Amino acid sequence: MLEFLKKGLKKTRDALKNRLGDLFVRGEINEEFYEELEEILISADVGVETTLMINARLREEIKNNKVKELEAAKALLKELIIGMMGGEEDVALSVPVSRPAVYLLLGVNGVGKTTTIAKMAYNFSLEKKKVLLAAGDTFRAAAIEQLEHWSGVVGAEVIKHQTGGDPSAVIFDAVSAAVSREADILLCDTAGRLHTKKNLIEEVKKIYRVMGKVIPEAPHESLLVLDATTGQNGIAQAKLFQEAIPITGIVLTKLDGTARGGIVIAIKELTGIPVKMIGVGEKKEDLHPFNPADFADALLA
Amino acid sequence: MQETFRKLRKKGKLGEKDVELALREVRLALLEADVNYKVVKEFVASLKDRAVGADVLQSLTPGQTVVKIVHEELIKLMGETQSKIAPPERGRSPGAIMLVGLQGSGKTTSAAKLAVYLKKNGSSPLLVAGDVYRPAAIEQLEILGEGAGIPVFSRGKIDPVKIAGQARREAEKKGHDYLLIDTAGRLHVDEVLMGELERIKANTDPQEILLVVDAMTGQDAVNVAGSFHERLGLTGIILTKLDGDTRGGAALSVRQVTGCPVKFAAFGEKIDAFEPFYPERMASRILGMGDVLSLIEKAQEVMDEEKSRELEKKLRSQTLSLDDFLEQLQQVKKMGPLENLLEMIPGFNAMGKGLKNLSVDERQIDRVAAIIKSMTREERQQPEIINSSRKRRISMGSGTSVQDINRLLKQFEQMKKLFKQFGALEKGKLRKQKSFFPFK
Ligand SMILES: Nc1nc2c(ncn2[C@@H]2O[C@H](COP(=O)(O)OP(=O)(O)O)[C@@H](O)[C@H]2O)c(=O)[nH]1
Numbered sequence: 001m002l003e004f005l006k007k008g009l010k011k012t013r014d015a016l017k018n019r020l021g022d023l024f025v026r027g028e029i030n031e032e033f034y035e036e037l038e039e040i041l042i043s044a045d046v047g048v049e050t051t052l053m054i055n056a057r058l059r060e061e062i063k064n065n066k067v068k069e070l071e072a073a074k075a076l077l078k079e080l081i082i083g084m085m086g087g088e089e090d091v092a093l094s095v096p097v098s099r100p101a102v103y104l105l106l107g108v109n110g111v112g113k114t115t116t117i118a119k120m121a122y123n124f125s126l127e128k129k130k131v132l133l134a135a136g137d138t139f140r141a142a143a144i145e146q147l148e149h150w151s152g153v154v155g156a157e158v159i160k161h162q163t164g165g166d167p168s169a170v171i172f173d174a175v176s177a178a179v180s181r182e183a184d185i186l187l188c189d190t191a192g193r194l195h196t197k198k199n200l201i202e203e204v205k206k207i208y209r210v211m212g213k214v215i216p217e218a219p220h221e222s223l224l225v226l227d228a229t230t231g232q233n234g235i236a237q238a239k240l241f242q243e244a245i246p247i248t249g250i251v252l253t254k255l256d257g258t259a260r261g262g263i264v265i266a267i268k269e270l271t272g273i274p275v276k277m278i279g280v281g282e283k284k285e286d287l288h289p290f291n292p293a294d295f296a297d298a299l300l301a
Numbered sequence: 302m303q304e305t306f307r308k309l310r311k312k313g314k315l316g317e318k319d320v321e322l323a324l325r326e327v328r329l330a331l332l333e334a335d336v337n338y339k340v341v342k343e344f345v346a347s348l349k350d351r352a353v354g355a356d357v358l359q360s361l362t363p364g365q366t367v368v369k370i371v372h373e374e375l376i377k378l379m380g381e382t383q384s385k386i387a388p389p390e391r392g393r394s395p396g397a398i399m400l401v402g403l404q405g406s407g408k409t410t411s412a413a414k415l416a417v418y419l420k421k422n423g424s425s426p427l428l429v430a431g432d433v434y435r436p437a438a439i440e441q442l443e444i445l446g447e448g449a450g451i452p453v454f455s456r457g458k459i460d461p462v463k464i465a466g467q468a469r470r471e472a473e474k475k476g477h478d479y480l481l482i483d484t485a486g487r488l489h490v491d492e493v494l495m496g497e498l499e500r501i502k503a504n505t506d507p508q509e510i511l512l513v514v515d516a517m518t519g520q521d522a523v524n525v526a527g528s529f530h531e532r533l534g535l536t537g538i539i540l541t542k543l544d545g546d547t548r549g550g551a552a553l554s555v556r557q558v559t560g561c562p563v564k565f566a567a568f569g570e571k572i573d574a575f576e577p578f579y580p581e582r583m584a585s586r587i588l589g590m591g592d593v594l595s596l597i598e599k600a601q602e603v604m605d606e607e608k609s610r611e612l613e614k615k616l617r618s619q620t621l622s623l624d625d626f627l628e629q630l631q632q633v634k635k636m637g638p639l640e641n642l643l644e645m646i647p648g649f650n651a652m653g654k655g656l657k658n659l660s661v662d663e664r665q666i667d668r669v670a671a672i673i674k675s676m677t678r679e680e681r682q683q684p685e686i687i688n689s690s691r692k693r694r695i696s697m698g699s700g701t702s703v704q705d706i707n708r709l710l711k712q713f714e715q716m717k718k719l720f721k722q723f724g725a726l727e728k729g730k731l732r733k734q735k736s737f738f739p740f741k
């Protein structure tokens with residue numbers, strides 16, 4: 001994964017003139033150092049509050065460990081971020097004892113839900129898994145066609161109704177079909193929805209309930225898809241979706257651009273939701289497990 | 302932030318230190334609103350130059366001056382006037398408009414919305430399906446176009462540069478005045494695809510190249526907008542997904558980096574959830590202050606003219622019923638959280654204690670609504686007939702106490718009396734009558 005990230009972020013590095021690099025070779029650990037660190041973190045969408053927190057913790061670590069060298073300070077900082085992002089925690093998706101594993105994808109409009117489903121399906125197909133897709137976006141024009149296109153590419157069947165139909169009805173059918181057809185994996189697409197729209201959040205709850213009617217433990221993962229270019233609003237997104245149903249992980253997409261997705265640190269701090277996967281492009285191969293160390297490297301690259 | 306300003310207001314006098322304190326808050330507020338770090342830095346520095354000095358002392362209260370200055374400067378930065386799409390120039394008709402931007406920012410939907418907007422204003426646009434990469438993007442535009450009665454030019458998944466050129470000729474032939482070109486989402490750092498946009502531009506000589514920006518974008522907005530502008534020479538911005546709760550600081554960043562005006566705001570998934578951009582409103586939103594303008598507009602929209610005239614008549618003739626009362630409550634509720642509403646009224650804080658009592662608890666509105674809904678129609682028309690057994694029934698039905706009902710009835714009576722005194726109420730005045738609900 002590191003390679004992808006590095007490639008994607010190379011231009012950012014150029015754009016940012018490798019400031020952090022400068023930061024850590026130049027001079028000593030003084031106020032200017034913390035100020036520059038603040039700029040780097042805020043510019044990566046970490047947010048003011050979380051940035052101040054990281055800064056404060058770093059100061060403390062530096063003091064406690066009697067660190068004088070910049071290299072050592074950088075290592076501490078990286079460790080700090082890795083720790084905040086879950087450290088060695090396992091990011092693998094939860095798999096039930098008996099199939100199918102049912103995964104639900106949610107998020108605001110345009111973040112990459114459908115594409116992520118395609119990528120996941122592709123990855124599972126490499127593992128020779130039988131994958132079904134549920135066309136739960138019955139709202140957006142041509143959303144079903146989009147999923148059908150991908151189903152052809154990755155060789156997974158789509159369970160669909162019509163545009164304008166009730167999404168929980170499609171999902172119900174899809175979970176039932178996944179059971180009866182003995183699929184290994186069911187990936188459920190949903191329409192993009194802003195977390196602030198009460199009726200659409202209610203719809204999510206209903207979808208969630210309906211899944212449980214067929215398989216009590218389903219969905220086995222409810223993944224919030226988050227666009228890495230998102231700023232502080234990511235926090236509200238995570239919180240409000242989390243209030244509706246238990247979100248088990250985040251898929252951070254579009255890390256192939258120059259945005260770094262620093263908001264996930266604040267989200268992890270505030271909600272405990274871990275990042276499980278990252279999207280680094282538009283092709284089916286462009287999905288990878290999240291790795292906190294690589295993320296920290298890229299954030300501070 | 303509001304807190305700090307309130308504190309400043311009370312202080313009455315403001316020295317350089319106080320300005321600095323206020324600006325620290327402004328800086329935080331802007332960063333939390335996702336305005337780019339550097340843009341904030343520059344902006345706050347320029348504010349300081351303006352705030353510390355004579356201006357501050359000339360105004361009524363120093364705190365108000367700071368608010369005013371921050372707001373004014375923000376508006377200036379956002380562009381003071383509304384900018385529109387110009388009519389196609391002579392010899393340049395159809396006027397081509399390219400929509401460009403990152404993946405998922407909302408280009409396709411915005412293209413359709415802009416087409417609908419132009420059509421409403423008497424134009425005859427042609428939509429061009431230029432996103433040949435994202436699966437089903439062409440179908441999406443076709444469906445949207447069909448739904449809105451706007452023709453869509455598509456040639457499948459061939460070179461979008463060719464499609465755009467062909468579409469241009471088609472539009473000329475069929476007499477369309479605008480050509481709205483949807484393009485595939487792309488990263489600003491994608492050499493190949495950015496080159497493609499340059500070629501579409503060369504092939505269509507567009508009068509507008511609009512960057513579509515998701516209002517939830519964070520710090521990266523400057524990199525994105527900067528690159529697109531450098532490559533293409535943008536003429537404007539469309540800001541999307543404003544119906545969420547994002548503060549939308551990206552608008553300021555993008556504006557600052559490109560110098561281009563934000564021309565349109567998209568605020569919903571419906572095809573008509575699209576309107577010209579109001580810089581002033583956005584300035585308020587980013588700053589996190591009440592938006593006076595939109596309050597007034599909203600209130601006007603919600604308060605249906607005809608209904609209010611009818612109500613006025615009833616008030617004069619003293620036939621006001623609890624049904625009318627309930628309807629008014631619901632009108633007020635539609636306008637949003639009451640606290641905000643009251644905050645938004647200019648000078649509300651300055652009006653003193655008397656008015657402060659007006660601040661209405663929304664739960665109270667719900668309670669009142671529940672009570673009224675538990676009444677029979679007769680009871681609503683003639684509250685006089687509500688005796689204690691009726692009260693008990695209503696109380697059971699609405700899950701409130703008899704005291705609540707008594708209080709409501711008393712308030713209703715008081716209100717009627719109040720309006721009796723306004724016997725000579727002038728036409729239209731009612732709409733501006735905000736002190737309508739005698740709640741405590
Ligand atoms: N560059 C890049 N684009 C992506 C990524 N994931 C999705 N996209 C693009 O983002 C756009 C919206 O994706 P889509 O899956 O339709 O989003 P949805 O509305 O959430 O289902 C499409 O153009 C995708 O190709 C990613 O990781 N990187």
Ligand SMILES: [Mg+2]
Pocket residue numbers: 113114115137143189190191192
């Ligand atoms: Mg989708």
